[in-house]
Amino acid sequence: MVLAVMDLSVGRGLVEVLRGVSFRLAPGAALVLRGPNGAGKTTLLRTLAGLTPPFAGRVEAEPDSVAYAGHADGIKAQLTVAENLDFWAAVFGRDEVGAAMDAFDLRGLADRRAGELSAGQKRRLSLARLLVAGRPVWCLDEPTVSLDAENVARFAAAVTAHLAAGGAAVMATHIELGIGSAETLDVARFAAPPPSAGDPGADPFGGDAPL
Amino acid sequence: MVLAVMDLSVGRGLVEVLRGVSFRLAPGAALVLRGPNGAGKTTLLRTLAGLTPPFAGRVEAEPDSVAYAGHADGIKAQLTVAENLDFWAAVFGRDEVGAAMDAFDLRGLADRRAGELSAGQKRRLSLARLLVAGRPVWCLDEPTVSLDAENVARFAAAVTAHLAAGGAAVMATHIELGIGSAETLDVARFAAPPPSAGDPGADPFGGDAPL
Amino acid sequence: MIALILRDLRLAFRAGGGFGLALAFFLIVVVLVPFGVGPETGRLSGIAPGILWLGALLACLLSLDRVFQLDWEDGSLELLATSALPLETLAFAKAIAHWLTTGLPLVVAAPLLGVMLNLPGPAYPWLAASLAVGTPGLSAIGTFGAALTVGIKRGGLLLSLLVLPLYVPSLIFGAMTATRAAEALDPLPPLALLAGLSLAAAAAMPFAAAGALRVNLR
Amino acid sequence: MIALILRDLRLAFRAGGGFGLALAFFLIVVVLVPFGVGPETGRLSGIAPGILWLGALLACLLSLDRVFQLDWEDGSLELLATSALPLETLAFAKAIAHWLTTGLPLVVAAPLLGVMLNLPGPAYPWLAASLAVGTPGLSAIGTFGAALTVGIKRGGLLLSLLVLPLYVPSLIFGAMTATRAAEALDPLPPLALLAGLSLAAAAAMPFAAAGALRVNLR
Amino acid sequence: MSSLWEYANPRKFMATSGALLPWVSGLAVLCLVGGLFWGFFLTPDDFRQGSTVKIIYLHVPAAIMAINVWLMMLVASLIWLIRRHHVSALAAKAAAPVGAVFTAIALFTGAVWGQPMWGTWWEWDPRLTSFLILFLFYLGYIAMWEAVENPDAAADLTTVLCLVGSVFAVISRYALLFWNQGLHQGASLSMDAEQNVADVFWYPLVTCIAGFFLLFLALVLYRTRTEIRARRLRALLAQERTA
Amino acid sequence: MPDLGRYATEVLTAYGVSIVALAALVWLSVRQARRVRRRLEDVEARRRAPG
Ligand code: HEM
Ligand SMILES: Nc1ncnc2c1ncn2[C@@H]1O[C@H](COP(=O)(O)OP(=O)(O)OP(=O)(O)O)[C@@H](O)[C@H]1O
Ligand SMILES: Nc1ncnc2c1ncn2[C@@H]1O[C@H](COP(=O)(O)OP(=O)(O)OP(=O)(O)O)[C@@H](O)[C@H]1O
Ligand SMILES: [Mg+2]
Numbered sequence A, B: 001m002v003l004a005v006m007d008l009s010v011g012r013g014l015v016e017v018l019r020g021v022s023f024r025l026a027p028g029a030a031l032v033l034r035g036p037n038g039a040g041k042t043t044l045l046r047t048l049a050g051l052t053p054p055f056a057g058r059v060e061a062e063p064d065s066v067a068y069a070g071h072a073d074g075i076k077a078q079l080t081v082a083e084n085l086d087f088w089a090a091v092f093g094r095d096e097v098g099a100a101m102d103a104f105d106l107r108g109l110a111d112r113r114a115g116e117l118s119a120g121q122k123r124r125l126s127l128a129r130l131l132v133a134g135r136p137v138w139c140l141d142e143p144t145v146s147l148d149a150e151n152v153a154r155f156a157a158a159v160t161a162h163l164a165a166g167g168a169a170v171m172a173t174h175i176e177l178g179i180g181s182a183e184t185l186d187v188a189r190f191a192a193p194p195p196s197a198g199d200p201g202a203d204p205f206g207g208d209a210p211l
Numbered sequence C, D: 001m002i003a004l005i006l007r008d009l010r011l012a013f014r015a016g017g018g019f020g021l022a023l024a025f026f027l028i029v030v031v032l033v034p035f036g037v038g039p040e041t042g043r044l045s046g047i048a049p050g051i052l053w054l055g056a057l058l059a060c061l062l063s064l065d066r067v068f069q070l071d072w073e074d075g076s077l078e079l080l081a082t083s084a085l086p087l088e089t090l091a092f093a094k095a096i097a098h099w100l101t102t103g104l105p106l107v108v109a110a111p112l113l114g115v116m117l118n119l120p121g122p123a124y125p126w127l128a129a130s131l132a133v134g135t136p137g138l139s140a141i142g143t144f145g146a147a148l149t150v151g152i153k154r155g156g157l158l159l160s161l162l163v164l165p166l167y168v169p170s171l172i173f174g175a176m177t178a179t180r181a182a183e184a185l186d187p188l189p190p191l192a193l194l195a196g197l198s199l200a201a202a203a204a205m206p207f208a209a210a211g212a213l214r215v216n217l218r
Numbered sequence E: 001m002s003s004l005w006e007y008a009n010p011r012k013f014m015a016t017s018g019a020l021l022p023w024v025s026g027l028a029v030l031c032l033v034g035g036l037f038w039g040f041f042l043t044p045d046d047f048r049q050g051s052t053v054k055i056i057y058l059h060v061p062a063a064i065m066a067i068n069v070w071l072m073m074l075v076a077s078l079i080w081l082i083r084r085h086h087v088s089a090l091a092a093k094a095a096a097p098v099g100a101v102f103t104a105i106a107l108f109t110g111a112v113w114g115q116p117m118w119g120t121w122w123e124w125d126p127r128l129t130s131f132l133i134l135f136l137f138y139l140g141y142i143a144m145w146e147a148v149e150n151p152d153a154a155a156d157l158t159t160v161l162c163l164v165g166s167v168f169a170v171i172s173r174y175a176l177l178f179w180n181q182g183l184h185q186g187a188s189l190s191m192d193a194e195q196n197v198a199d200v201f202w203y204p205l206v207t208c209i210a211g212f213f214l215l216f217l218a219l220v221l222y223r224t225r226t227e228i229r230a231r232r233l234r235a236l237l238a239q240e241r242t243a
Numbered sequence F: 001m002p003d004l005g006r007y008a009t010e011v012l013t014a015y016g017v018s019i020v021a022l023a024a025l026v027w028l029s030v031r032q033a034r035r036v037r038r039r040l041e042d043v044e045a046r047r048r049a050p051g
């Protein structure tokens, strides 16, 4: 198991969003999170990545095994594409960015300032970072936003290669990714019930009984 | 004609991206821009909206008839959803935001701080602004990013209603929008050729002849 | 335009907003000066009008890069530019909002802080008057500088560099008004010059700022 | 960690970057002070060490909100937090980068600007020494404050208010070093205290800052 | 006679300036070295100022040029604004560092001169103050060119800046007429023969002023050529990157 | 060398610094010109080369 989630409750701020999420991810497995807007996909992914602490339950993963890519892309507009990638390679202790550049066809853009990229080109750069990070578990939040069909296929190929190499991936998306082996999890199933007194994960001030 | 584009050359910075774009949009017509990442869809839309001056050619539209919605959503995180909409209504000299709220199902979120919305909810808010603006020509850049299927349908309904009321729309997208009457324009057809000397729109320093 | 001013004010008041920022900075300067230059009252009251004006000016300068930058980052500025609102009106509204959130609190607070620096008695009303007359000019000039540098990431350096020379005359006349009042001389001539500066800046600024914005939004 | 420092330096140097920001602000303060307080050389040289230290401190304060804010806005901070780099190291690297882009230029520039304020001759080396010893402490304390307020839009106000009291001791000892040197007294004791302050700040800061970051990233 | 605007064509400008440059540079070196040598070695000391009077050969030409360079930049910028001639914008850009160095020289020599003459090397008098502001404007102007990516946008923005800065250039020229105070010298080059400096100082001074002007001209021609090349380099690189 | 009297330091520093500043300006201009020219020639050559 590279990632095991047990009876997890997650939320943003004071509000519990999802409750009782459990799943296990073996090496080579991919999980696609689905659900309507505001269902809690982003919240769940942030918890998996260790950014938001869970309300209850546990996330089991090797330390430093998760690579997260969210809506914000963490790209510095003033640096070139190559400089951006090199920086992340250095942060993750790698020094090879060539493969990542190739996987998302960034060679031609290497010397372009990241601020001058189109939306899809920027997205490709932020996906290339995943390859540079070299982490086994990918937590991706709407990774294919702004990508054209060709680049969605590139992304699918990158994920497939990652899975084939023993990695795992959890991805939230609203569109079809074209990754054959992926299972789907509808997070709407886990929507947290309206809070009631005595809940372990609930806000201690939010119970039924008035003060 | 609500929008007529004649022999338009557009570009970003010093570089011409598209050349010779011409089309006319009658009331009730919609045009979907397609093309791979970096083809120039965003650049074209910005020029139509009057933000980027064209390198050559003309855009004919009534003054103040274009509403633009780009990648950046212009939402203030500290204001509530209702306050955000009210502000834009005031800027555009309208005072009715109810219809816009209904069209994108924002009533339930009205008092939520915009910074606490999920990606899709934010996108709905920025689309609702189009209805508030009350402009006849919509220029939309990837309007359905982050929307779930239900909300894509809401968006399609809003566009259809806008067209039925005599409006027009130009939309760049990579996915299927489900707007029956829309024509498609592949911008890759207009990719600007490598510049040569004497081009009207070209950079005066970029010609063939060396100095 | 009123909607814009109201929104900017509301944003300034929300959540740790920029409203008190200038005021806090002003307070900091005034509190720190005695630590820095030593507490002798004679020395302090001699430099008090200058320090108060300087603090007000720096507080103003400090908050300038937010005038357009935040709206530019989240795309609001583009949307505003495509709205029916002329950019001149936009710039003017921004300058007013900036003054209301920055200049006005300073005008109110300055006499109170004057006490901390041993400002001589007769100077109080004139200090307040000079700030009331001068800070609108600072906001106007600053809005122009902000329009010139919007979109330049970390353009703050450039902004300060550009605006600083333009602020010098206001500073000189403003501080002179308060100093002359403190020394029982006639403070009216520099005050009149200051008012003239502010009026000229307010009249010319919207056009220059709108031109700069148009270039920067391309 | 070195990659991080290098990146921050590179960002600071690029395109209107923040590199000169503090320096420009410092210059502004020093240039404006004589306009404000009047040009009499005697008065100026009396307050020169205090003003120089105050200017350096304000310049430092000014650039603090960029330490984490830009990285937070574009998501880099989240990504760095999920990388192998401990947040403590991150905070330390940020403080070093901040000092290199802010404190170091101030140390170099201060003696030059001292000339403009008629700083008495013997004070020059001690002013430079006190800044060299004191500004790392300012950067360290400031980084902690920036970590506390990251994510709060327009958190600058809060940041100034939090950091200000922590800066007061450095200001006092720093200005005292230069003033005592100017008055031909022994400047070593306040300098030693200043060095102690900076060391303590640098040692404790990474842990406090990392804790604050962890909370703010939730 | 062909139109003056032809020189706004980069290629035409390169050809003409290339032909002109050796002559202008030669003349500049001649005047400057000659004038400074004459002034430094061959003129007597002033009875009041002693040998410090020799500083005049640097201070006055540099100060005069510093102000006039800004006004020339203004003209060039306005040509860009009105007629959209790229070379003209680039000439303004090329002139700024030259003007900034002249300003710095005037400030420095003035300060050094002030120490023996006034007993202080700096005084916040109107002319000195407005001159310092002019220097800051030069820095801001150069920084603005560097900070803006798009050269056309940079040209537009710096034009606005140049317009505003001209107010200070004019003030530093005429500050003495506005405020009748301060320590600084009055006009020594006025037409009024009574007030004029003695001839022994006057001729080398004029030679130096000519030298500074020619040096400015040569440097601007040279630097504008560089800017044109840099601009073409940018255009070509931009094309390569998108090709 | 003329006798500069009391003010030798002042006059000499004024001349020295000014001449150094002018020389630096010229030197920097030349260096930048050379650099730009070389890079432009490279790019022009690349352009003319087939492909
Ligand atoms: C830092 C100090 C100084 C600055 C910034 C400064 C600046 C200037 C400026 C802007 C001019 C005007 C050039 C023009 O008319 O176009 C000028 C001219 C002149 N300066 Fe200075 N100056 C300084 C110190 C001095 C000192 C100390 C002396 C001599 C005692 C001096 C003697 C002159 C003379 C004789 C002229 C020519 C006046 C004229 O022809 O209009 N300057 N200086
Ligand atoms: N920063 C925040 N503070 C408080 N509540 C938030 C915050 N971000 C999101 N929420 C709320 O938490 C819920 C879950 O949001 P989340 O972003 O996880 O949804 P999502 O499934 O990713 O939706 P989308 O498909 O629109 O991205 C939503 O109701 C949202 O309004
Ligand atoms: N600010 C900018 N400055 C310079 N060049 C830019 C800028 N923005 C985009 N470009 C370049 O202009 C070209 C067209 O970009 P544009 O954003 O119009 O593409 P797009 O069709 O919208 O692509 P996408 O589908 O990825 O959004 C691209 O090659 C891009 O790299
Ligand atoms: Mg989401």
Ligand SMILES: [Mg+2]
Pocket (backbone or CB within 6 Å): A118, A119, A120, B041, B042, B043, B141
């Ligand atoms: Mg696009």
